[in-house]
Structures are given as C-alpha cells and as structure tokens.
Amino acid sequence: MPIAKAWSVALLGIDGRVIEIEADLGGGLSRVTLVGLPDAGLREAKDRVRSAVRNSGQPWPDGKVTLGLSPANLPKVGSAYDLGIAAAVLAATGAVPATRLLGTILLGELALDGRVRPVRGILPGLLAARSAGYERAVVPADSLVEAALVEGIDVAGAPHLRDLVAWLNNEAGLVAPEPPAPAEPPSVPDLADVVGQPEARWALEVAAAGGHHLLFTGPPGVGKTMLARRLPGLLPRLSPEESLEVTAVHSVDGSLSKSSPLVTVPPFVAPHHSITVAALIGGGSGLASPGAISRAHRGVLFLDEVCEFGGQRLESLRTVLEEGEVRIARVKGAITYPARFQLVLATNPCACAPPKDADCVCSPTARRRYLGRLSGPLLDRVDLRVRLRPLSALSAHDTGTAESTETVRGRVLEARDRATRRWREHGWRSNSEVPGPALRRQFSLPGEATSLLDRALDRGILSGRGADRCLRIAWTLADLDGEPRPGTEQVGSALAFRERVAA
Template identity: 60%
Template sequence: MALGRAYSVALTGIDGQIVEVEADIGQGLPGVHLVGLPDTALQESRDRVRAAVANSGQSWPSAKVVLALSPATLPKVGSVYDLALAAAVLNGHGKVPADRLRSSVLLGELALDGRVRGIRGVLPAVMAARASGWPTAVVPQANLGEAGLVEGIEVLGVADLRELLGWLRGEVPLRAAEPAPAAAAGAAPNLSEVVGQPAARWAVEVAAAGAHHLMLTGPPGVGKTMLAQRLPGLLPALEERAALEVTAIHSLAGALPPGQPLITLPPFIAPHHTSSVSALVGGGSGMARPGAVSKAHRGVLFLDECAELGTKVLEALRTPLEDGEVRLARRDGVARYPARFQLVLAANPCPCAPARDVDCICPPTVRRRYLGKLSGPLLDRVDLRVRMLAMRAGVLNAEVSEDTGAVRARVAVARAAATERWREFGWQTNAEVPGPALRQRFRPSRAVLTPLEEALRAGDLTARGADRTLRVAWTVADLAGHTVPTRTDVKAALGFRDRVVA
C-alpha cells in the first residue's frame, strides 16, 4: 500500500481553507474512488485527471485508488483540485518526490491532454494560502498575473502537467509572477456633457464626496442615466486593500477584464431592470456566487428604471445597504461577500412618463402604485433624493458646465477632510460613521440641530433618517470648507430628503 499527499484550497465565498488531498493506492479491483463531499464537477475530475496523467507520459496505477479530500465535512466545489489530485496520485505511485508537495498548494484544472486551464477565484485562494502560512502557490499560467498580486508568498505559474512534474522532481523551474502592469485609465464620461440640472449635479457631487446613496426621478431624457454614469469618474482610485477585495470578487465571478489582473478604479455595475433576486444579491445552487451588489463593492450600483424591478428584488437591498455585506446560505454552506457600494436609483414619475406633469394620463392609483414599490424602509436608506425637471429652452445654446476634473478636485478635498477627521476610528467616509458617534461625540450645537429636531417632531424623519441627514450635513460642510456643520449645512442636507420623489 502507498500513500501520496498534496494540498489545495477550498473557497466559501471569498474565504478560503486549506484542503489536504490524499491518494491511497492499495489492493482491490482497479478503479478510482473519490470521497470528501465532492460536487459533480469534482466527481468528474477522476476521468480528467486519469486521462491527463496518461497523456503526459506517466503510468496510472493498476490498482484501487482512493482519493480523499479533508476536511471531510467541508463541501468541495469545482475543478480547482485537479492539479493536486494528479500530484497526490503520482506521489503515492512513486513518480514524484514529496519534498515540494509538503510546502506548496496546487490550484488548477486539467485538460485531457495535460494542459492546465485557468480557474475562477485564484486571487482569494492564494490570499487564503498566504494567511495559513504556506510559502508557495502553483497556479495556472493564465492566472499568474492575478495570483501575483498577493505579496508574502511565492507564486509560480504552470502551463501543463509535464512542467509541474519536472518542477516537483527538481528538473525544471516554473515561471515566477511578475509585477502587474498598471491599468490604463479609460476615457470616462465627462460631467460637462450634462446640460443644466444644477440641483442634480450638486447632489451627485455630494454623493461622491460622502459616499451617499442617491435617487433621481424625472421624465425620460433629462439626464438621469448620464449623471449616474459620471459618478464613478468623481470617485478616487481604489486603495491597495480595496483593490484586492474588488479584484477577488470579480475573480470569483469570472468577470475580470482581459489583461487587467488588478481592478484599481471603482466599478460601475448596472443590472437590467428584469434581474432576479439571485442576480442582484447573489445565489445559485451549491455554493452561492456573487451578485451585482458584490460586484459593485467599493463602487457604484446603478438601478435604472428601479420602479420596474420586482418588490422582492428591491427589498433584498435593505440588508446589504445596512451591513455592507451579503451572507447567502445554500446547500453547500454559507457564502459571505462584501457589498459596500453606493446605490444610485433612477425612475420615471409614472408609467407614461410625459415631459410635463399636466400631460400624464395615468390614474392617481397607478401613479401611487408605480413608485410605491420603493418601500419606506428602503427609501429611508437613500440619503439624497432629487426631482429632475425637463429642460425647456436654451439647451442647444447653454454654456458648457464644469467638467469632471474640476468637480473631482473638490470631492478629493472633501474626502481628505473626512478621512483625516475619522482616521483614529477607522472610518474613511461620512457615510460609514455610525449614528451614535454623530449624536454624541461629534454632536453639533443645539442651534444647528434645530431644523432636524423640528423635522423629527413633525414626523417627517425617522431616527435613522436623522442620522443619515447628519452624515450628509458633514459632507456639505466638508465641501464648503467648514470644520463642523452649520445650520445652513443641516438645512441643505434636510432639503435632499424633503424633495418630492413621486
């Protein structure tokens, strides 16, 4: 009887765990038996691995082969274990030594001819290996740039099984990861292309400066989508830690742009209004996949025609908006994905959406029902609400508005002030500050809070709405260069919530 070992990584959401792959070659009828809660793709790896070994010039044991993946209670999903399974069998068969296998994790899918195919989720898998103290990770050549983003661990790329076996025997070196090239910034849409709409432009600037959620309503053609598309251009580039988080999520979703292993700019995700709950927050059978809210992590989630979305879909946003993450329980376990994004909603005032309200042909009940899908608890989480009006005259001859660069400079100054103020508490933007901190340690004077108290007394605000209004007031103050919010800043923040939406 012979026993071989190799190691790989199992992913549950963006969290990884080391998996020990054992191959027992013993007496019995020739065959391959796989244990350790494998899914269908992993069950099929028995045939893939055997064919790849044979087509790489190696002999497969003419005996009973038992392959065990531990921990046995952890569900194993996907084809990421192929490389480790082949190495464990050949180690137990005496074809390769165990020296390098003891200190390396192997990730990759095998083709029948022995080629190593790229896989999803390489970045979080390598990050998990580094966190567990492993010195070396071997990944498919196609994923080498992505895996090389992780520092503190040696990352090597392999093109086929022959190359891996030569490296395990000490005969050939593997390609080491090289520093990832800087992503070239594409031509972002410019804010100067939006004509008029000063109130909505100001709301977008405030949203960018404080990472606040925004809702735009108005008839078709007034610039709601144009403004939303220009919001990411006002946001600062992602810091290293945030860039790795975003890249890890897109790696799991198989959505990394070709030739760009690291995402450094805030993502802009705009799902169609017919999207399901699973498409929005994540889901699927087995282990849940990330949805649009997680792909928009550290960026913007734009829901155009939000009133056309199903009520269940919209209500599914409430938890990620509050918690900044999604926890999805499925058959194979609970997957956790970060989802701290800026939500931008856009909607027409009614189904017929005329340019002038007097031309509306919708009955009052239809108008109420249309935007009534946006429940009070959901709207309470939206800090800025703006009603955009149709442009009448002067559109063609209007002066060019401020461009993205000028507005981005003001946003950067405001964000720097907020970051410096909240640095010792670990917060970066005003939208992240908890309500108790705003009401206690950083509470403005009584005279400044008078408009807020009056709105609460009149029932126009909830306690959560008051906290969110205070956050917006701090952002308005940062843009104005004030060290603390003034009464005018609080009134301006309150005005964003008082605006008529429907």
C-alpha cells in the same frame, strides 16, 4: 499501501481554507474513490485527472485509488483541485518525488490531454495560502498575471501537466510571472457631457463626497443615466487593500480582465430590471456565488427604471444597505460576501413618462401606485432625492459652463480628505459610514443647528434613521464648504435633500 499528499485551497465566499489532498493506493479492483464532500464538478475530477495523467506520458496505478480531501466536513466546489489530485497520485506511484510538494499550493483544472486550464478564485486562494504560511504556489500559466498580484508568495505557471512533472523531478522550471506593465489611467465619462441639471450635478457631487445613496426622478432623456455613470469618475481611486478586496470578489465571479486583472477604479454595476433575486443578491445551488451587489463592492450599483424591478428584489437590498455585507445560507453552508456600495436609483415620475408633466395622462392614483413600488423603508435608506427638470431649448444649447469631472473630483477629494482625517481614529472611511449614536453623542451639534431636524421628527416627516442620514449629509456639506462642523445652513440643506420626494 503508498500514501502521498498535496495541498490546494477551498473557497468559502472570498475566504479560503487550505485543503490537504491524500492519495492512497491499495489492492482490489481498479477504481477511483473520491471522498471529502465533493460537488458534481469535483466528482468528475477522477476521470479528468486519469486521462490527463495518461496523456502526459505517466502511468496510472492499477488497483484501487482512494483520494481524500480534508477537512472532510468542508464542502469542496469546482475543478481547481485537479492539479493537486494529479500530483498526489503521481507522488504515490513514485513517478515524482514528494519533496517539492511540501509547502506548495496547487491550483488548476486539467484538460483531458493534460493542459492546465485557468480557474476562478486564484487571487483569494493565494491570499488564504499566504495567510496559512505557504510560500510557494503553482497555478495555470494563463492565471499568472492575477496570481502575481499577491505579494509574499512565490508563484509559477504550469502550461501542461508534463511541465509540473518535470518541475517536481527537478528537470525543468515553470513559467515565471512577468513584471507588471505600468497601469494606464482609466478612462471615465466626463461630467461636462451632461447638459443642464445643476441641482442633480450638485447632488452627485455631495453623494461622491460623502458616499451617500441617491435617487434621481425625472422624465426620460433628462440625463439620469448619464449622471449615474459619471459617479465612479468622481470617487477616489481604490486603496491597495480595497483593490485586492474588490479584485477577489471579481475573481470568484470570473469577471476579471486577463490582461489587467487588478481593479483600481470603483466598479459600476447596472443590472437589468429583469434580474432575479439570486443574481442580484447572490445565490445558486451548493455554495452561493456573488451577486451584482457584491460585484459593485466599493463602487456604484445603479438601478435604472427602479420601479420596474419589483418589490422582492428591491426589499432584499434593505439589510445590505445597512450592514455592507450579504449573508447567504444554503444547504451546504452559509457564505458572506462584502457589499458596501453606493446605491443610485433612477425612475420616471409615472408609467407613461412624457417629456413634460403637463402631457401626463396618468391619474393621480396611477402615479401614486407607480411610485409606491418604492417602499418607505427603502426610501428611508436613500440619503439624497433629486427631481430632474425637463430640458429647455436654452439649457440644451448652453454647453460652455458645465464643470468637468476633474474639476468636481478635486473638490470631492478635498472633502473626503477632511472626513478621513476626522474619522481615522474611529475606523470610518466616509461620512456615510458613521453610526448614528456617534453623531448624536461624540459629534453632537448645537441645539440651534438641529432645531429643524427636531421639528421634522416631531411632525413625523423624518424617522430616526432619516435624522441620522440628514446629519451625515450635513457633515458632507460642511466638508465641501471647508467648515469644521455643520451649522444651521448645512442641516437645512440636508433636510431639503430628504424632502425632495418624487411626486
């Protein structure tokens, strides 16, 4: 009863675990049995692999073939195990030696004619393999650009199962990854395109400098969406560690570019208001897939016409905004995806949304009901709230004074650098990540600077969470002003941002 082994990777979210694939050839009726908690797509692998092996000119063993994937209690999802299953069967039959399989990770889906098709999750799979001590991997040739992003592991591409067989027999080589092409600077929309709205532009700069959440309220056509789309251009470029983290999420989601898969610019995700909770947060049958909030990790999640999203979708964001990750429990296991993003909300002041407030036909009750779709607990987590004014003829023709993205970004990067140096030893990356207890104890401000916050707390205008967020905004304003710590002016300005509630 010959037994052979190969190795692949199972993904749980963006975390991977090496899977041992065993092929056992025994007597009895000709059939293939696959064990180890495979999902529906993986159960079909036995038919795909058998056809691919035969169409590649290799014999398929007669009698019973038992395929085991271990750990057996770990759910296995997808078709990325096809290449490893085929290699294990061929090694068990003696068609290929097993020497090169040792220490090699195999990832790829097989077509019926033997072609090796790309699969999702190549990047996180190879990161897990490298962490487990594996030094070599064979992936689909079309996935080589993505696989080459992982340093410390030798990767090669197999266009066809015949190529893998020839490599295992030491008869030919596999496709080597090409040197990465020089990255072109990303093109981002320019902030100079936005007409007027100085208060909103300033709020956008503060949000970029401190990583704060933002709410724009105003009539249609005043520039809410334009401002939101220009926020990623103001943010710092992703560090190498952050780029791999974001790219891993997009790899699992299947939304990576084939030519330049590495994500270096903070992503911008703007779902439609008809999106489901599962598509927003993450979900699906079996093991959950990442949602829009995870695709926006280290970037911007923009909810336009936010009052149309519905209470269930909006309230599902509350815990995520605090924790920076989402945990999704399903029957086959719980998955954790990163979801640390900047939330930008945009809404009209009422349902009829006229260009000017004087033309509104909504009753005060209808206006309150419309904006009441944004619950108090959700708004309490939004740091900056700005009311945009309707455009006038004078502001619409004033195009010579608007600052460009490059100019504003320079100030943002200087403020971010001050915050990074201040919080580096504590592990916080921006002012928005600093916990409230640290702001009140280790980095407490003088009583005269926080007197406004104390009065707002006494009058019930602010919650404890709101006071902490005001302190974070004050630190950001101090960084933009070049001050070592916030004073009364910065705290007052921070409180004013919190008080600008749409009405």
